[in-house]
Amino acid sequence: MSSTGPVTDALRERGLRITPQRVAILGALRRLANHPSAEEVFRAVRSDFPSLSLTTVYRTLETLAERGEVALVHLGRERARFDHRTDPHHHATCTSCGRLEDVDLAESSIEPGIAIPLFGGRRPRGNVVVFYGVCTPCNERASHEPSARSEPGPGSLAPG
Amino acid sequence: MSSTGPVTDALRERGLRITPQRVAILGALRRLANHPSAEEVFRAVRSDFPSLSLTTVYRTLETLAERGEVALVHLGRERARFDHRTDPHHHATCTSCGRLEDVDLAESSIEPGIAIPLFGGRRPRGNVVVFYGVCTPCNERASHEPSARSEPGPGSLAPG
């Protein structure tokens, strides 16, 4: 199989064998873009690839993460999510429904040059910022049901 | 038991019954200060409280977190850790050994006023920053064993 395409190329560049499973998984991750979990990728691919196993999805995403082709995003108690973007950026998440979106922030605005005592006064190698808030649909739902249970949603990491 | 003390007072203020288990658990969390996991708290308390169960530690810490008396800190795949500080602050972690320390950062330096599209252009309710780097002991160990395996350590959330 000498097929070409962005996904196939990415796999080849990472020194990975090009299998239909991998093509489908990485393709789905890029297409979904919504920081899906392994299971969400699994369901998306399964439709036109019934023999695929969840194990393979986990293994493939782990391999891709190791090689820097995708990134892992963990929030609070939530299951792991995968990010097709690997360039430095941050995230915003809805504390009510868990929706997650990218946030591009000027690097300088988070003081990457700060001296960290834990690192012997050296600067951090990197940092991750997560913004917490309530997305528009959840916000509207909350105002329509004033006294209704305003579920804290997934993960109780939310500050304040 | 009408004993007094910071821990007892804190429990009472949160409307919780003062049991020896809770006094010991919250006391240990404050004393350790090192962002211990439930199991680490358990081991610390167990010494002079052999009948304590891990379940109670989980339940107590969860209750305290719900009431805002302690905070949860999750990093990557790692187990949950608990923080006796609940005021806004950030964290630095060693990507090699997992050590975690507090970082106090001026709030303005992370643009809390940024308009987040996910939140309908509203500002985030809060944010969490984690700085990644290598702590001094790990750094020295690495330079003494140049070609040795430089374990990525717990959690592969580390950027770049």
Next chain:
DNA sequence: CTCGCTGCAAACACTTTGCATATCT
């Protein structure tokens, strides 16, 4: 006395692993 708390054991969700078979190169 009453309701909340504790401890035990069992259940849980998510993720990883062992192994035989199938597939890529």
Next chain:
DNA sequence: AGATATGCAAAGTGTTTGCAGCGAG
């Protein structure tokens, strides 16, 4: 052909839950 990837089922890990008895207020 040879090495690597896949699928299945089973094992983990960390955390949560049901329930009966205990203890704080």
